[in-house]
Amino acid sequence: MMKDVKAALARYWGYESFLPLQKQAIDSVMQGRDSIVVLPTGGGKSLCFQAPAVLFPGLTIVVSPLIALMKDQVDALAECGIPAARIDSSLTTDERNDAWTRIRAKTLKLLYVAPERLVSENFLALMQQTELSFIAIDEAHCVSMWGHDFRPEYRQLGVLKDRFPKVPVAAYTATATAKVRADIGQQLHLNRPETIVGSFDRPNLVYRVHARTDRIRQTCQVLDRHKGESGIIYCIRRKDVEGLCAELNARGYKTAPYHAGMSAEGRKANQDAFITDKIDTIVATIAFGMGIDKPNVRYVVHTGMPKTLEHYQQESGRAGRDGLEAECCLFYSGGDFGVWKGLLRDMQPRAQQIAVEKLSEMYNYCTGGFCRHRTLLRYFGQDLEKADCAACDVCLGELDCMEDSLVIAQKILSCILRLGERYGGGYTALVLVGSRDQRIAENHHDALTTYGLLKDYPRHTVHDWIEQLVGQGCACKSGEYNVLTVTDRGRCVLKGLEKPRLLRPAQRPAREAKAVAD
Numbered sequence: 271m272m273k274d275v276k277a278a279l280a281r282y283w284g285y286e287s288f289l290p291l292q293k294q295a296i297d298s299v300m301q302g303r304d305s306i307v308v309l310p311t312g313g314g315k316s317l318c319f320q321a322p323a324v325l326f327p328g329l330t331i332v333v334s335p336l337i338a339l340m341k342d343q344v345d346a347l348a349e350c351g352i353p354a355a356r357i358d359s360s361l362t363t364d365e366r367n368d369a370w371t372r373i374r375a376k377t378l379k380l381l382y383v384a385p386e387r388l389v390s391e392n393f394l395a396l397m398q399q400t401e402l403s404f405i406a407i408d409e410a411h412c413v414s415m416w417g418h419d420f421r422p423e424y425r426q427l428g429v430l431k432d433r434f435p436k437v438p439v440a441a442y443t444a445t446a447t448a449k450v451r452a453d454i455g456q457q458l459h460l461n462r463p464e465t466i467v468g469s470f471d472r473p474n475l476v477y478r479v480h481a482r483t484d485r486i487r488q489t490c491q492v493l494d495r496h497k498g499e500s501g502i503i504y505c506i507r508r509k510d511v512e513g514l515c516a517e518l519n520a521r522g523y524k525t526a527p528y529h530a531g532m533s534a535e536g537r538k539a540n541q542d543a544f545i546t547d548k549i550d551t552i553v554a555t556i557a558f559g560m561g562i563d564k565p566n567v568r569y570v571v572h573t574g575m576p577k578t579l580e581h582y583q584q585e586s587g588r589a590g591r592d593g594l595e596a597e598c599c600l601f602y603s604g605g606d607f608g609v610w611k612g613l614l615r616d617m618q619p620r621a622q623q624i625a626v627e628k629l630s631e632m633y634n635y636c637t638g639g640f641c642r643h644r645t646l647l648r649y650f651g652q653d654l655e656k657a658d659c660a661a662c663d664v665c666l667g668e669l670d671c672m673e674d675s676l677v678i679a680q681k682i683l684s685c686i687l688r689l690g691e692r693y694g695g696g697y698t699a700l701v702l703v704g705s706r707d708q709r710i711a712e713n714h715h716d717a718l719t720t721y722g723l724l725k726d727y728p729r730h731t732v733h734d735w736i737e738q739l740v741g742q743g744c745a746c747k748s749g750e751y752n753v754l755t756v757t758d759r760g761r762c763v764l765k766g767l768e769k770p771r772l773l774r775p776a777q778r779p780a781r782e783a784k785a786v787a788d
Protein backbone atom coordinates (compact mmCIF):
# COMPACT_ATOMS: atom_id res chain seq x y z
CA MET A 271 0.00 0.00 0.00
CA MET A 272 1.29 3.38 -0.95
CA LYS A 273 1.57 5.41 2.26
CA ASP A 274 2.21 8.90 1.07
CA VAL A 275 -0.79 10.76 -0.30
CA LYS A 276 1.40 13.51 -1.68
CA ALA A 277 3.55 11.06 -3.59
CA ALA A 278 0.42 9.54 -5.14
CA LEU A 279 -0.82 13.02 -6.03
CA ALA A 280 2.37 13.81 -7.91
CA ARG A 281 2.73 10.39 -9.48
CA TYR A 282 -0.77 9.85 -10.83
CA TRP A 283 -2.16 13.33 -11.25
CA GLY A 284 0.92 15.51 -11.49
CA TYR A 285 -0.42 17.89 -8.79
CA GLU A 286 1.95 19.56 -6.35
CA SER A 287 -0.51 20.55 -3.66
CA PHE A 288 -4.04 20.10 -2.43
CA LEU A 289 -7.00 22.33 -3.06
CA PRO A 290 -8.66 23.56 0.16
CA LEU A 291 -9.99 20.73 2.36
CA GLN A 292 -8.92 17.93 -0.01
CA LYS A 293 -6.26 16.71 2.41
CA GLN A 294 -8.68 16.71 5.32
CA ALA A 295 -11.26 14.79 3.27
CA ILE A 296 -8.66 12.22 2.17
CA ASP A 297 -7.23 11.80 5.69
CA SER A 298 -10.67 11.17 7.09
CA VAL A 299 -11.21 8.27 4.69
CA MET A 300 -7.71 6.91 5.27
CA GLN A 301 -8.43 6.80 9.01
CA GLY A 302 -11.42 4.61 8.27
CA ARG A 303 -14.03 7.21 9.22
CA ASP A 304 -17.33 7.89 7.50
CA SER A 305 -17.60 11.41 6.13
CA ILE A 306 -19.79 13.94 4.36
CA VAL A 307 -17.84 16.27 2.09
CA VAL A 308 -19.43 19.40 0.63
CA LEU A 309 -17.17 21.27 -1.76
CA PRO A 310 -18.35 23.72 -4.39
CA THR A 311 -18.28 22.77 -8.06
CA GLY A 312 -14.68 22.78 -9.19
CA GLY A 313 -13.52 22.20 -5.60
CA GLY A 314 -11.87 18.92 -6.58
CA LYS A 315 -14.18 16.35 -5.06
CA SER A 316 -13.15 13.50 -7.36
CA LEU A 317 -9.62 13.49 -6.00
CA CYS A 318 -11.01 13.16 -2.46
CA PHE A 319 -12.17 9.63 -3.24
CA GLN A 320 -9.82 8.71 -6.06
CA ALA A 321 -6.68 9.29 -3.98
CA PRO A 322 -7.77 7.00 -1.11
CA ALA A 323 -8.83 4.43 -3.72
CA VAL A 324 -5.28 4.36 -5.07
CA LEU A 325 -3.78 4.12 -1.59
CA PHE A 326 -6.05 1.38 -0.22
CA PRO A 327 -5.16 -2.29 -0.87
CA GLY A 328 -8.66 -3.39 -1.98
CA LEU A 329 -11.42 -2.16 -4.26
CA THR A 330 -13.22 1.18 -4.00
CA ILE A 331 -16.79 1.46 -5.21
CA VAL A 332 -18.02 4.81 -6.50
CA VAL A 333 -21.76 5.36 -6.73
CA SER A 334 -22.69 7.81 -9.45
CA PRO A 335 -26.07 8.73 -10.92
CA LEU A 336 -25.19 9.29 -14.57
CA ILE A 337 -23.57 6.96 -17.07
CA ALA A 338 -21.93 9.91 -18.84
CA LEU A 339 -20.24 11.06 -15.63
CA MET A 340 -19.01 7.56 -14.88
CA LYS A 341 -17.61 7.17 -18.34
CA ASP A 342 -15.73 10.50 -18.18
CA GLN A 343 -14.19 9.62 -14.85
CA VAL A 344 -13.16 6.09 -15.84
CA ASP A 345 -11.53 7.45 -19.01
CA ALA A 346 -9.73 10.20 -17.06
CA LEU A 347 -8.45 7.64 -14.55
CA ALA A 348 -7.18 5.40 -17.34
CA GLU A 349 -5.20 8.37 -18.65
CA CYS A 350 -3.59 8.78 -15.22
CA GLY A 351 -2.70 5.06 -15.25
CA ILE A 352 -5.22 4.07 -12.57
CA PRO A 353 -7.16 0.85 -13.27
CA ALA A 354 -10.85 1.71 -13.14
CA ALA A 355 -14.03 0.32 -14.67
CA ARG A 356 -17.75 0.91 -14.62
CA ILE A 357 -20.68 -1.44 -14.60
CA ASP A 358 -23.84 -0.02 -16.07
CA SER A 359 -26.63 -0.83 -18.48
CA SER A 360 -24.74 0.50 -21.52
CA LEU A 361 -21.99 -2.16 -21.37
CA THR A 362 -21.87 -5.18 -23.69
CA THR A 363 -21.73 -8.64 -22.11
CA ASP A 364 -18.03 -8.88 -23.00
CA GLU A 365 -17.25 -5.57 -21.35
CA ARG A 366 -19.12 -6.61 -18.25
CA ASN A 367 -17.37 -9.96 -18.05
CA ASP A 368 -14.07 -8.18 -18.46
CA ALA A 369 -14.85 -5.90 -15.50
CA TRP A 370 -15.75 -8.89 -13.32
CA THR A 371 -12.56 -10.72 -14.31
CA ARG A 372 -10.52 -7.71 -13.23
CA ILE A 373 -12.44 -7.48 -9.93
CA ARG A 374 -11.75 -11.15 -9.18
CA ALA A 375 -8.10 -10.81 -10.20
CA LYS A 376 -7.89 -7.84 -7.80
CA THR A 377 -6.29 -5.66 -10.44
CA LEU A 378 -9.00 -3.02 -10.31
CA LYS A 379 -8.79 -0.01 -7.97
CA LEU A 380 -12.07 1.77 -8.67
CA LEU A 381 -15.44 0.47 -9.80
CA TYR A 382 -18.19 2.94 -10.79
CA VAL A 383 -21.72 1.64 -10.31
CA ALA A 384 -25.24 3.06 -10.56
CA PRO A 385 -27.09 2.95 -7.22
CA GLU A 386 -29.90 0.61 -8.25
CA ARG A 387 -27.41 -1.99 -9.46
CA LEU A 388 -25.23 -1.74 -6.38
CA VAL A 389 -28.04 -2.55 -3.96
CA SER A 390 -29.23 -5.62 -5.87
CA GLU A 391 -28.81 -8.80 -3.85
CA ASN A 392 -26.57 -10.40 -6.50
CA PHE A 393 -24.19 -7.53 -6.55
CA LEU A 394 -23.99 -7.26 -2.77
CA ALA A 395 -23.25 -10.99 -2.51
CA LEU A 396 -20.43 -10.69 -5.05
CA MET A 397 -19.01 -7.69 -3.20
CA GLN A 398 -18.94 -9.71 -0.01
CA GLN A 399 -16.46 -12.06 -1.67
CA THR A 400 -14.28 -9.12 -2.70
CA GLU A 401 -11.79 -7.16 -0.64
CA LEU A 402 -13.73 -3.93 -0.35
CA SER A 403 -11.77 -0.97 1.03
CA PHE A 404 -14.01 2.06 0.62
CA ILE A 405 -17.38 3.20 -0.71
CA ALA A 406 -17.74 6.71 -2.17
CA ILE A 407 -21.16 8.18 -2.95
CA ASP A 408 -20.96 10.97 -5.50
CA GLU A 409 -23.74 13.56 -6.02
CA ALA A 410 -24.94 12.56 -2.56
CA HIS A 411 -27.61 15.28 -2.39
CA CYS A 412 -29.68 12.83 -4.47
CA VAL A 413 -30.22 10.91 -1.20
CA SER A 414 -32.32 13.65 0.34
CA MET A 415 -35.79 14.89 -0.41
CA TRP A 416 -34.48 18.23 0.82
CA GLY A 417 -31.83 18.19 -1.90
CA HIS A 418 -32.57 19.49 -5.35
CA ASP A 419 -32.37 16.29 -7.33
CA PHE A 420 -33.87 13.56 -5.19
CA ARG A 421 -33.53 10.06 -6.65
CA PRO A 422 -35.46 7.29 -4.92
CA GLU A 423 -32.81 4.70 -5.81
CA TYR A 424 -30.30 6.62 -3.68
CA ARG A 425 -32.54 6.05 -0.64
CA GLN A 426 -31.67 2.36 -0.59
CA LEU A 427 -27.95 2.98 -0.20
CA GLY A 428 -28.28 2.79 3.60
CA VAL A 429 -28.01 -0.97 3.16
CA LEU A 430 -24.30 -0.59 2.29
CA LYS A 431 -23.27 0.50 5.77
CA ASP A 432 -25.36 -2.35 7.23
CA ARG A 433 -23.74 -4.96 5.00
CA PHE A 434 -20.19 -3.56 5.18
CA PRO A 435 -19.99 -1.95 8.63
CA LYS A 436 -16.19 -1.85 8.67
CA VAL A 437 -15.81 -0.20 5.28
CA PRO A 438 -15.67 3.63 5.39
CA VAL A 439 -18.49 5.28 3.46
CA ALA A 440 -18.13 8.87 2.29
CA ALA A 441 -20.73 11.11 0.66
CA TYR A 442 -19.73 13.93 -1.72
CA THR A 443 -21.81 16.80 -3.04
CA ALA A 444 -21.47 20.39 -4.24
CA THR A 445 -24.61 21.72 -2.68
CA ALA A 446 -26.06 20.82 0.66
CA THR A 447 -27.81 22.89 3.27
CA ALA A 448 -27.39 21.80 6.91
CA LYS A 449 -30.71 19.99 6.64
CA VAL A 450 -29.59 18.02 3.58
CA ARG A 451 -26.28 17.11 5.24
CA ALA A 452 -28.05 15.75 8.32
CA ASP A 453 -30.44 13.80 6.09
CA ILE A 454 -27.55 12.32 4.06
CA GLY A 455 -25.88 11.06 7.24
CA GLN A 456 -29.12 9.50 8.46
CA GLN A 457 -30.25 7.91 5.21
CA LEU A 458 -26.85 6.37 4.52
CA HIS A 459 -26.63 5.07 8.12
CA LEU A 460 -23.24 6.74 8.49
CA ASN A 461 -21.42 6.21 11.75
CA ARG A 462 -20.63 9.59 13.39
CA PRO A 463 -19.50 11.04 10.06
CA GLU A 464 -16.90 13.78 9.89
CA THR A 465 -18.51 16.66 8.05
CA ILE A 466 -16.23 18.75 5.89
CA VAL A 467 -17.78 21.83 4.30
CA GLY A 468 -15.89 24.18 2.01
CA SER A 469 -16.68 27.85 1.59
CA PHE A 470 -19.49 28.56 -0.82
CA ASP A 471 -18.56 32.13 -1.47
CA ARG A 472 -17.30 32.92 -4.93
CA PRO A 473 -15.98 36.46 -4.46
CA ASN A 474 -14.94 36.77 -8.12
CA LEU A 475 -18.54 36.37 -9.32
CA VAL A 476 -20.58 39.56 -9.71
CA TYR A 477 -24.28 38.78 -9.30
CA ARG A 478 -27.02 40.88 -10.88
CA VAL A 479 -30.77 40.27 -10.84
CA HIS A 480 -33.30 42.14 -12.98
CA ALA A 481 -36.97 41.81 -13.69
CA ARG A 482 -37.28 40.52 -17.27
CA THR A 483 -38.74 43.23 -19.49
CA ASP A 484 -37.22 42.42 -22.88
CA ARG A 485 -35.36 39.12 -23.00
CA ILE A 486 -33.37 39.69 -26.17
CA ARG A 487 -32.41 43.29 -25.39
CA GLN A 488 -31.36 42.46 -21.83
CA THR A 489 -29.37 39.42 -22.98
CA CYS A 490 -27.60 41.42 -25.69
CA GLN A 491 -26.60 44.04 -23.12
CA VAL A 492 -24.74 41.36 -21.17
CA LEU A 493 -23.14 39.90 -24.31
CA ASP A 494 -21.98 43.37 -25.37
CA ARG A 495 -20.14 43.77 -22.07
CA HIS A 496 -18.26 40.55 -22.90
CA LYS A 497 -17.41 40.76 -26.59
CA GLY A 498 -15.40 37.74 -27.75
CA GLU A 499 -15.59 36.10 -24.30
CA SER A 500 -17.06 32.72 -23.37
CA GLY A 501 -20.39 32.42 -21.64
CA ILE A 502 -23.49 30.33 -21.02
CA ILE A 503 -27.11 31.45 -21.41
CA TYR A 504 -29.64 29.26 -19.63
CA CYS A 505 -33.29 29.09 -20.71
CA ILE A 506 -36.05 27.17 -18.96
CA ARG A 507 -37.53 25.50 -22.06
CA ARG A 508 -36.05 23.89 -25.17
CA LYS A 509 -38.06 26.08 -27.50
CA ASP A 510 -36.69 29.19 -25.77
CA VAL A 511 -33.17 27.84 -26.41
CA GLU A 512 -33.85 27.46 -30.12
CA GLY A 513 -35.59 30.83 -30.41
CA LEU A 514 -33.03 32.86 -28.51
CA CYS A 515 -30.13 31.18 -30.28
CA ALA A 516 -31.59 32.05 -33.70
CA GLU A 517 -32.30 35.65 -32.65
CA LEU A 518 -28.78 36.13 -31.31
CA ASN A 519 -27.12 34.63 -34.38
CA ALA A 520 -29.24 36.85 -36.61
CA ARG A 521 -27.80 39.81 -34.69
CA GLY A 522 -24.26 38.60 -35.37
CA TYR A 523 -23.42 36.83 -32.10
CA LYS A 524 -21.69 33.44 -32.31
CA THR A 525 -23.88 31.05 -30.35
CA ALA A 526 -24.96 27.40 -30.51
CA PRO A 527 -27.83 25.57 -28.79
CA TYR A 528 -27.72 22.65 -26.34
CA HIS A 529 -30.72 20.77 -24.93
CA ALA A 530 -31.87 17.22 -24.33
CA GLY A 531 -34.12 17.23 -27.41
CA MET A 532 -31.09 17.38 -29.73
CA SER A 533 -29.26 14.32 -31.06
CA ALA A 534 -26.28 13.10 -29.04
CA GLU A 535 -23.95 14.06 -31.93
CA GLY A 536 -25.44 17.54 -32.24
CA ARG A 537 -25.02 18.15 -28.53
CA LYS A 538 -21.47 16.88 -28.53
CA ALA A 539 -20.50 18.99 -31.55
CA ASN A 540 -21.84 22.18 -29.92
CA GLN A 541 -20.30 21.39 -26.57
CA ASP A 542 -16.92 20.79 -28.21
CA ALA A 543 -17.22 24.01 -30.22
CA PHE A 544 -17.83 25.88 -26.96
CA ILE A 545 -15.01 24.22 -25.05
CA THR A 546 -12.52 24.86 -27.84
CA ASP A 547 -13.68 28.52 -28.17
CA LYS A 548 -15.01 28.07 -31.73
CA ILE A 549 -18.23 29.70 -30.58
CA ASP A 550 -18.49 32.27 -27.80
CA THR A 551 -21.79 31.42 -26.25
CA ILE A 552 -23.80 28.29 -25.61
CA VAL A 553 -27.55 28.74 -25.20
CA ALA A 554 -28.83 25.81 -23.17
CA THR A 555 -31.32 24.23 -20.83
CA ILE A 556 -29.98 22.89 -17.55
CA ALA A 557 -29.10 19.69 -19.45
CA PHE A 558 -25.84 21.51 -20.17
CA GLY A 559 -22.99 21.77 -17.74
CA MET A 560 -22.62 18.66 -15.57
CA GLY A 561 -19.02 17.55 -15.65
CA ILE A 562 -17.95 20.53 -17.77
CA ASP A 563 -14.79 22.13 -16.49
CA LYS A 564 -14.13 25.18 -18.69
CA PRO A 565 -12.09 27.69 -16.70
CA ASN A 566 -12.66 30.90 -18.71
CA VAL A 567 -16.45 31.22 -18.70
CA ARG A 568 -16.86 34.99 -18.17
CA TYR A 569 -20.65 35.20 -17.85
CA VAL A 570 -23.65 33.05 -17.09
CA VAL A 571 -27.04 34.50 -17.96
CA HIS A 572 -30.32 33.03 -16.75
CA THR A 573 -33.18 34.24 -18.94
CA GLY A 574 -35.64 32.65 -16.54
CA MET A 575 -35.61 31.90 -12.84
CA PRO A 576 -34.26 28.46 -11.83
CA LYS A 577 -36.45 26.44 -9.49
CA THR A 578 -34.04 26.30 -6.55
CA LEU A 579 -31.05 28.20 -5.20
CA GLU A 580 -29.07 24.97 -5.40
CA HIS A 581 -29.61 24.96 -9.15
CA TYR A 582 -28.72 28.63 -9.33
CA GLN A 583 -25.55 28.17 -7.29
CA GLN A 584 -24.49 25.26 -9.47
CA GLU A 585 -25.28 26.83 -12.84
CA SER A 586 -23.95 30.32 -12.06
CA GLY A 587 -20.93 28.66 -10.43
CA ARG A 588 -19.75 27.55 -13.87
CA ALA A 589 -18.56 31.13 -14.42
CA GLY A 590 -15.11 32.25 -13.37
CA ARG A 591 -13.60 28.93 -12.39
CA ASP A 592 -10.19 30.42 -13.15
CA GLY A 593 -10.72 32.82 -10.24
CA LEU A 594 -10.93 35.90 -12.47
CA GLU A 595 -13.91 38.22 -12.42
CA ALA A 596 -17.05 36.91 -14.09
CA GLU A 597 -20.65 38.05 -14.22
CA CYS A 598 -23.82 36.15 -13.34
CA CYS A 599 -27.04 37.81 -14.50
CA LEU A 600 -30.51 36.58 -13.74
CA PHE A 601 -33.63 37.88 -15.49
CA TYR A 602 -36.78 36.75 -13.72
CA SER A 603 -40.47 37.38 -13.94
CA GLY A 604 -43.41 36.58 -11.72
CA GLY A 605 -44.56 34.28 -14.52
CA ASP A 606 -41.53 32.01 -13.97
CA PHE A 607 -42.74 31.38 -10.44
CA GLY A 608 -46.12 30.39 -11.84
CA VAL A 609 -44.62 28.13 -14.54
CA TRP A 610 -42.55 26.20 -12.00
CA LYS A 611 -45.40 25.97 -9.55
CA GLY A 612 -47.59 24.54 -12.31
CA LEU A 613 -44.98 21.89 -13.06
CA LEU A 614 -44.94 20.80 -9.41
CA ARG A 615 -48.66 20.12 -9.43
CA ASP A 616 -48.38 16.34 -9.91
CA MET A 617 -45.89 15.73 -7.11
CA GLN A 618 -46.65 13.89 -3.87
CA PRO A 619 -47.94 16.38 -1.26
CA ARG A 620 -44.83 16.25 0.95
CA ALA A 621 -42.38 16.55 -1.94
CA GLN A 622 -44.51 19.31 -3.41
CA GLN A 623 -44.44 21.28 -0.18
CA ILE A 624 -40.64 21.07 -0.08
CA ALA A 625 -40.37 22.07 -3.73
CA VAL A 626 -42.64 25.09 -3.22
CA GLU A 627 -40.55 26.20 -0.22
CA LYS A 628 -37.41 26.00 -2.33
CA LEU A 629 -39.06 27.86 -5.17
CA SER A 630 -40.09 30.60 -2.74
CA GLU A 631 -36.51 30.90 -1.44
CA MET A 632 -35.34 31.31 -5.03
CA TYR A 633 -38.00 33.92 -5.65
CA ASN A 634 -37.05 35.80 -2.49
CA TYR A 635 -33.48 35.91 -3.74
CA CYS A 636 -34.71 37.65 -6.90
CA THR A 637 -37.09 40.08 -5.29
CA GLY A 638 -35.63 40.56 -1.80
CA GLY A 639 -33.06 43.15 -2.79
CA PHE A 640 -30.44 42.07 -0.23
CA CYS A 641 -26.74 41.42 -0.92
CA ARG A 642 -26.75 38.47 -3.33
CA HIS A 643 -23.55 36.91 -1.99
CA ARG A 644 -24.88 37.06 1.57
CA THR A 645 -28.31 35.67 0.61
CA LEU A 646 -26.77 32.70 -1.21
CA LEU A 647 -24.34 31.99 1.62
CA ARG A 648 -27.04 32.19 4.30
CA TYR A 649 -29.09 29.68 2.35
CA PHE A 650 -26.19 27.24 2.59
CA GLY A 651 -25.73 28.00 6.29
CA GLN A 652 -22.68 30.26 6.02
CA ASP A 653 -22.11 33.95 6.61
CA LEU A 654 -20.34 36.64 4.64
CA GLU A 655 -17.59 38.08 6.77
CA LYS A 656 -17.47 41.54 5.21
CA ALA A 657 -20.28 44.11 5.38
CA ASP A 658 -20.22 44.90 1.65
CA CYS A 659 -19.44 42.23 -0.95
CA ALA A 660 -18.69 44.90 -3.60
CA ALA A 661 -19.71 42.33 -6.18
CA CYS A 662 -23.49 42.37 -6.56
CA ASP A 663 -26.02 44.83 -7.92
CA VAL A 664 -27.24 45.66 -4.40
CA CYS A 665 -23.81 46.41 -2.88
CA LEU A 666 -22.64 48.18 -6.04
CA GLY A 667 -25.54 50.60 -5.72
CA GLU A 668 -27.16 49.57 -8.98
CA LEU A 669 -30.58 49.44 -7.34
CA ASP A 670 -32.43 52.27 -5.61
CA CYS A 671 -34.55 51.55 -2.58
CA MET A 672 -37.64 53.77 -2.92
CA GLU A 673 -37.81 56.27 -0.08
CA ASP A 674 -41.57 56.01 -0.05
CA SER A 675 -41.59 52.20 -0.20
CA LEU A 676 -44.20 52.00 2.54
CA VAL A 677 -46.66 54.34 0.82
CA ILE A 678 -46.21 52.63 -2.55
CA ALA A 679 -46.71 49.22 -0.95
CA GLN A 680 -49.87 50.44 0.78
CA LYS A 681 -51.25 51.72 -2.54
CA ILE A 682 -50.55 48.37 -4.20
CA LEU A 683 -52.01 46.29 -1.38
CA SER A 684 -55.15 48.45 -1.17
CA CYS A 685 -55.62 48.02 -4.89
CA ILE A 686 -55.41 44.23 -4.53
CA LEU A 687 -58.13 44.42 -1.86
CA ARG A 688 -60.29 46.82 -3.92
CA LEU A 689 -60.10 44.35 -6.80
CA GLY A 690 -61.64 41.79 -4.47
CA GLU A 691 -58.44 39.69 -4.42
CA ARG A 692 -59.52 38.22 -7.76
CA TYR A 693 -56.89 39.48 -10.24
CA GLY A 694 -53.26 38.80 -11.13
CA GLY A 695 -50.19 41.05 -11.06
CA GLY A 696 -50.37 42.25 -14.66
CA TYR A 697 -53.94 43.48 -14.37
CA THR A 698 -53.40 45.04 -10.95
CA ALA A 699 -50.43 46.99 -12.32
CA LEU A 700 -52.59 48.28 -15.20
CA VAL A 701 -55.20 49.56 -12.74
CA LEU A 702 -52.55 51.24 -10.58
CA VAL A 703 -50.94 53.10 -13.48
CA GLY A 704 -54.39 54.20 -14.72
CA SER A 705 -54.34 52.29 -18.01
CA ARG A 706 -57.09 52.87 -20.56
CA ASP A 707 -57.17 49.10 -21.25
CA GLN A 708 -60.60 48.04 -22.44
CA ARG A 709 -60.98 45.32 -19.81
CA ILE A 710 -60.56 47.89 -17.06
CA ALA A 711 -63.29 50.08 -18.48
CA GLU A 712 -65.58 47.08 -18.97
CA ASN A 713 -65.05 46.00 -15.37
CA HIS A 714 -65.56 49.62 -14.19
CA HIS A 715 -62.25 49.41 -12.39
CA ASP A 716 -61.43 52.92 -13.60
CA ALA A 717 -63.91 54.06 -10.98
CA LEU A 718 -61.93 52.51 -8.11
CA THR A 719 -60.23 54.89 -5.67
CA THR A 720 -56.96 53.07 -6.33
CA TYR A 721 -57.17 53.56 -10.13
CA GLY A 722 -54.14 55.55 -11.35
CA LEU A 723 -52.60 55.87 -7.86
CA LEU A 724 -49.15 55.04 -9.29
CA LYS A 725 -49.56 56.78 -12.66
CA ASP A 726 -46.12 58.42 -12.35
CA TYR A 727 -44.33 55.09 -12.80
CA PRO A 728 -44.00 52.76 -15.80
CA ARG A 729 -46.25 49.70 -15.75
CA HIS A 730 -43.38 47.21 -15.66
CA THR A 731 -41.89 48.96 -12.61
CA VAL A 732 -45.19 48.71 -10.76
CA HIS A 733 -45.56 45.08 -11.82
CA ASP A 734 -42.07 44.39 -10.49
CA TRP A 735 -42.94 46.01 -7.16
CA ILE A 736 -45.97 43.75 -6.92
CA GLU A 737 -43.63 40.78 -7.43
CA GLN A 738 -41.29 42.17 -4.78
CA LEU A 739 -44.20 42.36 -2.34
CA VAL A 740 -45.01 38.71 -3.10
CA GLY A 741 -41.33 37.84 -2.58
CA GLN A 742 -41.36 39.64 0.77
CA GLY A 743 -44.46 37.76 1.90
CA CYS A 744 -46.86 40.74 1.84
CA ALA A 745 -49.02 39.31 -0.94
CA CYS A 746 -49.53 35.82 -2.23
CA LYS A 747 -50.34 34.34 -5.62
CA SER A 748 -52.59 31.34 -5.86
CA GLY A 749 -54.67 29.25 -8.18
CA GLU A 750 -54.32 28.65 -11.86
CA TYR A 751 -54.43 32.37 -12.70
CA ASN A 752 -52.01 33.48 -9.95
CA VAL A 753 -54.64 35.60 -8.30
CA LEU A 754 -53.19 38.05 -5.76
CA THR A 755 -54.31 38.07 -2.16
CA VAL A 756 -53.04 40.12 0.77
CA THR A 757 -51.31 38.13 3.53
CA ASP A 758 -51.25 38.84 7.28
CA ARG A 759 -47.89 40.50 6.76
CA GLY A 760 -49.46 42.63 4.02
CA ARG A 761 -52.17 43.73 6.47
CA CYS A 762 -49.45 44.83 8.89
CA VAL A 763 -47.95 46.89 6.06
CA LEU A 764 -51.34 48.51 5.45
CA LYS A 765 -51.41 49.51 9.13
CA GLY A 766 -47.84 50.81 8.87
CA LEU A 767 -46.53 48.19 11.30
CA GLU A 768 -44.12 46.62 8.79
CA LYS A 769 -41.99 48.34 6.17
CA PRO A 770 -41.19 46.48 2.95
CA ARG A 771 -38.33 47.57 0.68
CA LEU A 772 -39.19 48.32 -2.93
CA LEU A 773 -36.35 48.57 -5.40
CA ARG A 774 -35.87 49.74 -8.94
CA PRO A 775 -32.80 50.07 -11.17
CA ALA A 776 -30.69 53.04 -10.08
CA GLN A 777 -31.34 56.31 -11.87
CA ARG A 778 -27.66 57.31 -11.48
CA PRO A 779 -24.40 55.59 -12.58
CA ALA A 780 -23.38 52.64 -10.42
CA ARG A 781 -19.88 52.26 -9.07
CA GLU A 782 -17.49 49.81 -10.71
CA ALA A 783 -17.23 46.24 -9.39
CA LYS A 784 -14.06 46.18 -7.37
CA ALA A 785 -11.04 44.47 -8.86
CA VAL A 786 -10.86 40.85 -7.79
CA ALA A 787 -7.33 41.21 -6.51
CA ASP A 788 -8.01 43.69 -3.70
Ligand code: ADP
Nearest residue numbers: 285287288289310311312313314315316317563
Ligand atom coordinates in the same frame (compact mmCIF):
# COMPACT_ATOMS: atom_id res chain seq x y z
P1 ADP B 1 -15.72 18.79 -8.61
O1 ADP B 1 -16.12 17.36 -8.86
O2 ADP B 1 -15.64 19.12 -7.16
O3 ADP B 1 -16.53 19.81 -9.36
P2 ADP B 1 -13.35 18.04 -9.95
O4 ADP B 1 -13.02 16.83 -9.15
O5 ADP B 1 -13.94 17.84 -11.29
O6 ADP B 1 -14.27 19.00 -9.12
O7 ADP B 1 -12.06 18.95 -10.05
C1 ADP B 1 -12.12 20.24 -10.60
C2 ADP B 1 -10.82 20.58 -11.29
O8 ADP B 1 -9.77 20.78 -10.36
C3 ADP B 1 -10.35 19.50 -12.24
O9 ADP B 1 -9.88 20.13 -13.42
C4 ADP B 1 -9.21 18.84 -11.51
O10 ADP B 1 -8.29 18.30 -12.41
C5 ADP B 1 -8.63 20.00 -10.72
N1 ADP B 1 -7.96 19.58 -9.47
C6 ADP B 1 -8.44 18.76 -8.53
N2 ADP B 1 -7.56 18.63 -7.51
C7 ADP B 1 -6.48 19.39 -7.81
C8 ADP B 1 -5.24 19.68 -7.15
N3 ADP B 1 -4.94 19.17 -5.96
N4 ADP B 1 -4.39 20.52 -7.78
C9 ADP B 1 -4.71 21.06 -8.98
N5 ADP B 1 -5.84 20.83 -9.65
C10 ADP B 1 -6.74 20.00 -9.08
